[in-house]
Amino acid sequence: MTLQISPEEQHEKVRTVVYATAQAAAEALAREVRELIERKNAAGEMAVLGLATGSTPVPFYRELIRLYREEGLSFRKVVTFNLDEYYGLNREHRESYYRFMREQLFDHIDIPPEHVNLPDGMVPLERVFEHCAEYEKRIVDAGGIDLQILGIGRTGHIGFNEPGSSRDSLTRLVPLDRVTRQDAAADFLGEDNVPRFAITMGVGTILRAKRLVLMAWGENKSEIVARAVEGEENEAVSASFLQSHGDARFLIDRAASNALTRIKLPWLVGRAEWTPQETRRAVCWLALRESKPILKLVDEEYNENGMGELLTRKGGGYELNIEIFNRQHHTITGWPGGKPDADDRQRPERASPHPKVCLVFSPEPQDDVMGMGGTIERLVSQGHRVHVVHMASGDLRVTDSEALRFVRVLQETSEIDPARWAEADRYATGVIEEIGAKGPFGDPPRRLRDLKSLIRRGEARDAAAALGVEAANVHFLDLPFYAEGRYRQFRLSSKDAARVGAILDRLQPHQIYITGDLADPSSVQGVAFAAFRQAWQEREKSAWRAHCRVWLYRGHQKEFQPHEIQMAVPMSPDQMARKIGAMHRFLSHNVADLLSGERNRATARLYDELGMPEYEAVEAFRSWVS
Numbered sequence: 001m002t003l004q005i006s007p008e009e010q011h012e013k014v015r016t017v018v019y020a021t022a023q024a025a026a027e028a029l030a031r032e033v034r035e036l037i038e039r040k041n042a043a044g045e046m047a048v049l050g051l052a053t054g055s056t057p058v059p060f061y062r063e064l065i066r067l068y069r070e071e072g073l074s075f076r077k078v079v080t081f082n083l084d085e086y087y088g089l090n091r092e093h094r095e096s097y098y099r100f101m102r103e104q105l106f107d108h109i110d111i112p113p114e115h116v117n118l119p120d121g122m123v124p125l126e127r128v129f130e131h132c133a134e135y136e137k138r139i140v141d142a143g144g145i146d147l148q149i150l151g152i153g154r155t156g157h158i159g160f161n162e163p164g165s166s167r168d169s170l171t172r173l174v175p176l177d178r179v180t181r182q183d184a185a186a187d188f189l190g191e192d193n194v195p196r197f198a199i200t201m202g203v204g205t206i207l208r209a210k211r212l213v214l215m216a217w218g219e220n221k222s223e224i225v226a227r228a229v230e231g232e233e234n235e236a237v238s239a240s241f242l243q244s245h246g247d248a249r250f251l252i253d254r255a256a257s258n259a260l261t262r263i264k265l266p267w268l269v270g271r272a273e274w275t276p277q278e279t280r281r282a283v284c285w286l287a288l289r290e291s292k293p294i295l296k297l298v299d300e301e302y303n304e305n306g307m308g309e310l311l312t313r314k315g316g317g318y319e320l321n322i323e324i325f326n327r328q329h330h331t332i333t334g335w336p337g338g339k340p341d342a343d344d345r346q347r348p349e350r351a352s353p354h355p356k357v358c359l360v361f362s363p364e365p366q367d368d369v370m371g372m373g374g375t376i377e378r379l380v381s382q383g384h385r386v387h388v389v390h391m392a393s394g395d396l397r398v399t400d401s402e403a404l405r406f407v408r409v410l411q412e413t414s415e416i417d418p419a420r421w422a423e424a425d426r427y428a429t430g431v432i433e434e435i436g437a438k439g440p441f442g443d444p445p446r447r448l449r450d451l452k453s454l455i456r457r458g459e460a461r462d463a464a465a466a467l468g469v470e471a472a473n474v475h476f477l478d479l480p481f482y483a484e485g486r487y488r489q490f491r492l493s494s495k496d497a498a499r500v501g502a503i504l505d506r507l508q509p510h511q512i513y514i515t516g517d518l519a520d521p522s523s524v525q526g527v528a529f530a531a532f533r534q535a536w537q538e539r540e541k542s543a544w545r546a547h548c549r550v551w552l553y554r555g556h557q558k559e560f561q562p563h564e565i566q567m568a569v570p571m572s573p574d575q576m577a578r579k580i581g582a583m584h585r586f587l588s589h590n591v592a593d594l595l596s597g598e599r600n601r602a603t604a605r606l607y608d609e610l611g612m613p614e615y616e617a618v619e620a621f622r623s624w625v626s
């Protein structure tokens with residue numbers, strides 16, 4: 001297949017199709033798979049599919065199930081091979097890929113069990129080599145893979161081919177990278193529990209498939225997607241090997257496309273529209289590239305970087321520099337709720353009303369503090385009525401040892417007065433037994449999840465108190481998608497939006513802060529944001545909505561770049577220390593590298609480099625256009 005590329009795709013070395021949403025991409029891919037199955041079956045052949053795990057393919061599998069249930073697509077003549085399996089996990093382990101595939105797809109379609117192939121994570125070490133060779137042979141005997149589905153890890157891996165995997169590697173046992181294990185930590189209740197090894201098809205095995213489709217959603221994947229699509233084809237990013245396959249495609253959503261040259265630097269590929277946003281992006285990019293503050297950029301630098309046309313429009317670099325400097329500078333405010341009685345024409349937020357009702361949505365407890373702890377503190381101290389609304393309980397991240405610590409205290413307390421505390425003692429003993437019975441990876445019973453949820457609530461209240469938020473203003477929605485779900489398997493329902501909507505109606509906020517707009521749609525942040533969006537849209541006619549402004553912040557996700565920021569709230573070293581103090585109230589799960597506040601310092605450094613005032617740290621926001 002020859003690659004027909006438009007000028008704007010000139011940096012892309014493999015066909016990359018950007019869809020408006022992950023759902024649209026998943027539906028298109030499911031249609032393609034349907035055609036493949038029908039074509040092969042009509043010719044009297046089996047269709048051979050290569051499958052992947054992770055959050056990414058979830059919408060695609062749901063669409064296949066829909067095609068089976070509603071449109072009569074049969075999988076009786078389909079054979080599947082999965083990319084990989086954790087080594088050391090048996091098939092019934094709740095995190096095994098075997099179980100994942102059954103829960104996400106196989107149990108819901110008519111594929112015969114003997115047509116399903118996955119590497120065996122329990123094969124003894126001395127038989128691993130032989131097992132892998134057999135897996136390769138089974139693929140060949142099936143006639144080779146017609147279509148291989150892929151996701152991409154943050155290290156750029158496909159399957160579990162971590163950096164360093166060679167182009168012709170075959171199915172084998174591999175050690176997992178640190179980043180990969182961190183990304184799986186939530187599934188396994190902590191990084192220490194994540195297996196250290198896996199059996200994976202090799203890059204060579206994957207490249208032998210007749211067609212390859214790699215999916216990626218969410219902004220957190222954007223950098224690695226750009227490296228795989230535009231970078232050198234080499235072992236450092238195993239997904240880059242798709243470049244030299246004759247029939248490979250990346251299917252991505254808009255958020256995952258954000259670091260591609262055509263999106264990030266459109267003027268370099270002749271597609272610039274020079275909107276105010278694009279202009280700010282270009283000038284900030286040029287300043288950072290030239291390591292110069294905005295006000296020192298000169299015409300030659302603009303001309304040499306494809307921005308000559310922009311200069312002509314603006315009348316010269318000097319005028320442009322001043323315009324963008326001012327715009328960037330006006331994003332900075334110590335008054336995130338608006339400055340009372342001040343002229344607010346150049347300020348990010350309106351002066352009135354004052355005080356405002358501010359509603360901070362936190363998808364998982366800690367997102368709020370991590371993303372905007374300093375801003376919450378300021379809003380409170382400036383007299384606003386600040387409510388923190390925790391959307392998901394976060395109990396799935398609380399370790400068993402935390403729960404044990406809690407019930408042991410309860411047990412010991414009951415020894416003080418055994419007669420009066422008998423009930424509490426029974427409860428504690430029951431929980432301890434449940435933890436023992438389920439083992440480290442069993443499904444947590446409801447009572448244990450409820451306890452963990454309370455532990456998380458306690459931490460969230462503590463953290464909010466450290467920022468000055470009253471306990472009565474900390475709310476817990478316990479959204480059903482999370483309470484009834486598991487990581488990578490969440491499913492939004494109308495019950496979620498109804499609960500979010502109820503608190504909006506009750507509080508009628510002037511300001512809403514939320515995150516998750518560009519997250520993987522299957523992540524907690526992605527699902528929680530979808531629940532909010534639905535509730536918001538359903539309230540189009542509510543009077544309060546006309547006076548409400550929605551600000552986006554970043555927690556777990558990639559931080560905003562300077563040109564995207566519409567409100568930058570600076571923090572002093574003392575404020576930063578208090579924010580870090582609040583983050584440390586979350587003891588029940590370990591997010592060491594997020595606790596440093598480094599991203600707020602990095603944003604402050606970028607402002608400094610652009611020639612703005614130099615602060616210790618900055619929390620960044622942009623307004624949401626629904």
Ligand code: GLP
Nearest residue numbers: 052053054055056151152153159
């Ligand atoms: C794991 C899997 C990969 C998958 C990757 C990304 O490492 N072995 O096949 O692509 O995770 O996962 P997710 O789709 O959840 O982002």
